[in-house]
Amino acid sequence: MVSHSKDIVKGINDLIQQVAPNVSITYAGGTVNGDIGTSFETVQQAIEENTCHQLFAFYDLGSAKMNLEMAAELSEKEIEILDVSFIEGVYCTAALFEMNADLTVVISELEQLMVK
Amino acid sequence: MVSHSKDIVKGINDLIQQVAPNVSITYAGGTVNGDIGTSFETVQQAIEENTCHQLFAFYDLGSAKMNLEMAAELSEKEIEILDVSFIEGVYCTAALFEMNADLTVVISELEQLMVK
Amino acid sequence: MIVTKDLTHKWFTLFAEKVIQEKEQLSEYDRIIGDGDHGMNMARGAQQLITLWQAVPPVHLSDVFKQAAMKWISGVGGASGPLYGTAFLEMAKAVGAKEELSNDELVTAVKAGFEGIKKRGKSDIGQKTMLDLWAPAVQDLEKDELTMATLQTALTKTNELKATKGRASFLGDRSINEVDPGAASSKLFFEALIEAGEFGGN
Amino acid sequence: MIVTKDLTHKWFTLFAEKVIQEKEQLSEYDRIIGDGDHGMNMARGAQQLITLWQAVPPVHLSDVFKQAAMKWISGVGGASGPLYGTAFLEMAKAVGAKEELSNDELVTAVKAGFEGIKKRGKSDIGQKTMLDLWAPAVQDLEKDELTMATLQTALTKTNELKATKGRASFLGDRSINEVDPGAASSKLFFEALIEAGEFGGN
Ligand SMILES: Nc1ncnc2c1ncn2[C@@H]1O[C@H](COP(=O)(O)OP(=O)(O)O)[C@@H](O)[C@H]1O
Ligand SMILES: Nc1ncnc2c1ncn2[C@@H]1O[C@H](COP(=O)(O)OP(=O)(O)O)[C@@H](O)[C@H]1O
Ligand SMILES: [Mg+2]
Numbered sequence: 337m338v339s340h341s342k343d344i345v346k347g348i349n350d351l352i353q354q355v356a357p358n359v360s361i362t363y364a365g366g367t368v369n370g371d372i373g374t375s376f377e378t379v380q381q382a383i384e385e386n387t388c389h390q391l392f393a394f395y396d397l398g399s400a401k402m403n404l405e406m407a408a409e410l411s412e413k414e415i416e417i418l419d420v421s422f423i424e425g426v427y428c429t430a431a432l433f434e435m436n437a438d439l440t441v442v443i444s445e446l447e448q449l450m451v452k
Numbered sequence: 453m454v455s456h457s458k459d460i461v462k463g464i465n466d467l468i469q470q471v472a473p474n475v476s477i478t479y480a481g482g483t484v485n486g487d488i489g490t491s492f493e494t495v496q497q498a499i500e501e502n503t504c505h506q507l508f509a510f511y512d513l514g515s516a517k518m519n520l521e522m523a524a525e526l527s528e529k530e531i532e533i534l535d536v537s538f539i540e541g542v543y544c545t546a547a548l549f550e551m552n553a554d555l556t557v558v559i560s561e562l563e564q565l566m567v568k
Numbered sequence: 569m570i571v572t573k574d575l576t577h578k579w580f581t582l583f584a585e586k587v588i589q590e591k592e593q594l595s596e597y598d599r600i601i602g603d604g605d606h607g608m609n610m611a612r613g614a615q616q617l618i619t620l621w622q623a624v625p626p627v628h629l630s631d632v633f634k635q636a637a638m639k640w641i642s643g644v645g646g647a648s649g650p651l652y653g654t655a656f657l658e659m660a661k662a663v664g665a666k667e668e669l670s671n672d673e674l675v676t677a678v679k680a681g682f683e684g685i686k687k688r689g690k691s692d693i694g695q696k697t698m699l700d701l702w703a704p705a706v707q708d709l710e711k712d713e714l715t716m717a718t719l720q721t722a723l724t725k726t727n728e729l730k731a732t733k734g735r736a737s738f739l740g741d742r743s744i745n746e747v748d749p750g751a752a753s754s755k756l757f758f759e760a761l762i763e764a765g766e767f768g769g770n
Numbered sequence: 771m772i773v774t775k776d777l778t779h780k781w782f783t784l785f786a787e788k789v790i791q792e793k794e795q796l797s798e799y800d801r802i803i804g805d806g807d808h809g810m811n812m813a814r815g816a817q818q819l820i821t822l823w824q825a826v827p828p829v830h831l832s833d834v835f836k837q838a839a840m841k842w843i844s845g846v847g848g849a850s851g852p853l854y855g856t857a858f859l860e861m862a863k864a865v866g867a868k869e870e871l872s873n874d875e876l877v878t879a880v881k882a883g884f885e886g887i888k889k890r891g892k893s894d895i896g897q898k899t900m901l902d903l904w905a906p907a908v909q910d911l912e913k914d915e916l917t918m919a920t921l922q923t924a925l926t927k928t929n930e931l932k933a934t935k936g937r938a939s940f941l942g943d944r945s946i947n948e949v950d951p952g953a954a955s956s957k958l959f960f961e962a963l964i965e966a967g968e969f970g971g972n
């Protein structure tokens with residue numbers, strides 16, 4: 337998860353830990369100083385810290401997506417960036433992965449949340 | 453704004469204060485103890501503390517909406533609850549209201565963010 | 569059956585006690601298809617109601633419903649708060665100033681609760697929610713009866729449904745063959761009525 | 771025009787200085803149709819680049835682009851970070867090991883930067899972004915010239931556009947007749963090139 341605010345991603349993480357404690361979820365929010373914005377380095381960190389090789393990535397606003405894309409291009413991991421509504425998309429994905437749902441199921445659910 | 457997490461609404465508020473410092477924005481997040489959940493009382497407070505009489509209200513998950521609806525029914529204010537993607541909808545609305553956009557414009561933009 | 573304030577007080581007290589006793593089990597169901605807090609949420613409302621009544625027991629019949637509604641609306645923190653809260657509030661409204669309910673009036677009140685949940689949840693039967701326990705309970709009550717068998721069958725049928733409302737709806741087909749926590753707590757609600765009441769046309 | 775490392779170093783140094791000087795104005799534009807941080811964002815990258823070069827000036831021609839790219843990618847914090855960062859990186863790639871660029875090679879490099887922004891931003895000209903300054907600048911450069919008049923006209927035309935990318939796109943028609951902050955900072959970028967360079971076929 338990449339957000340412009342450290343608080344937003346912390347809050348979403350708290351929310352989805354309740355429904356998906358077994359899914360590897362990492363996040364980057366805010367600038368390096370904790371201000372509103374995004375930081376390429378913390379996005380890279382969030383990608384590398386994740387224990388999975390194949391990741392679904394979510395963001396709040398377009399500039400977060402750009403950092404995400406740059407970091408994704410430089411990473412060895414397979415990263416799918418989803419242009420879906422942020423909180424709702426993350427929640428839905430986490431809940432489904434917790435139930436070991438198929439990728440195709442998750443993707444088809446997410447298609448209904450495309451807003452970007 | 454009504455969220456299950458105090459951090460989520462704090463973060464969104466920080467984000468939109470940058471684009472809409474002149475819009476009256478109030479929020480409720482988490483249970484009274486600060487845990488994940490929603491609280492009818494804090495939702496009521498957020499409604500009453502807002503300086504406007506006509507409000508657009510946004511929420512993250514369905515149970516937040518229920519508290520919002522109950523509080524809206526009991527309030528004298530005109531409250532429109534929007535079933536749109538939370539962060540994106542709030543951002544878009546705040547930015548447009550800051551520019552004194554017409555209600556019809558705001559509503560037609562929000563229609564593209566309906567995901568709930 | 570004639571429903572008095574005492575019977576209703578007993579009904580809701582038993583319900584609250586059952587909820588507290590089954591707290592872990594309810595949360596466990598919610599852990600599977602939700603966020604794992606249904607037992608905790610419900611027990612919070614239940615405990616507050618018991619505490620209130622230990623200090624000040626309800627005076628009028630409608631107080632039982634009204635006070636339960638307030639505790640659920642204020643104290644619970646999850647979807648079950650506004651849902652049960654609205655149900656109890658609608659029941660209080662249906663009861664009004666009456667101090668005794670005929671069986672028909674009980675049915676009217678329980679139906680009002682059921683409609684309250686539907687309204688608040690924008691939901692209906694068949695969506696794997698508490699409504700799927702309330703509907704068959706109402707049907708039984710219309711015949712002046714309510715049996716454990718009905719409740720058990722209703723819960724089993726609810727298990728087989730796919731959730732289309734609430735958090736579990738995010739899971740789609742994965743919600744099938746799991747217990748809906750709100751249906752399980754509603755089963756406790758009607759079990760408490762069976763235990764508090766005297767069914768069979770008397 | 772022949773573009774050397776020294777000319778390029780001067781170009782980017784002037785750009786950084788202009789950004790720092792115009793910081794308030796850039797943020798003011800962004801306050802109207804964005805979040806009010808464009809000047810601060812850009813000045814952060816600019817200051818870091820100046821500080822780096824005060825300690826260690828760039829050695830090779832491509833270092834200028836590469837080091838600017840790194841500072842923008844790491845230091846900026848807004849959309850302009852990855853956008854200018856990608857542009858500068860693509861320019862560095864286009865320059866490769868060359869230590870001098872012919873006018874054609876300069877055009878190729880600036881075009882690579884333009885394409886980098888398009889790719890990173892999934893955007894194109896006409897969307898009221900920095901691209902609407904880059905495109906006419908490239909056209910001028912192809913004729914081995916670059917004039918303040920071209921830049922000024924480009925910015926004026928950009929003002930009239932409706933934003934369909936970036937934050938300003940949330941405003942729809944309300945973005946018309948406002949200055950796009952990224953277009954304004956891109957104007958500074960090409961003004962710096964005019965001041966550093968010697969145009970007119972020499
Ligand atoms: N829209 C709805 N209509 C009817 N019942 C619902 C609805 N949404 C949720 N429920 C019921 O609420 C239960 C969940 O309650 P709880 O866990 O306390 O709330 P939350 O989902 O907010 O954590 C579900 O098992 C379901 O029976
Ligand atoms: N998708 C895009 N493509 C091209 N340029 C863009 C795009 N999104 C934003 N921009 C440019 O970036 C500028 C805003 O930069 P800045 O304020 O630093 O970022 P942020 O919007 O994240 O706060 C805009 O004025 C616009 O010129
Ligand atoms: Mg729950």
Ligand SMILES: [Mg+2]
Nearest residue numbers: 489603605646
């Ligand atoms: Mg909950």
Ligand SMILES: [Mg+2]
Nearest residue numbers: 804805807808
């Ligand atoms: Mg900005």
Ligand SMILES: [Mg+2]
Nearest residue numbers: 373805807848
């Ligand atoms: Mg910004």
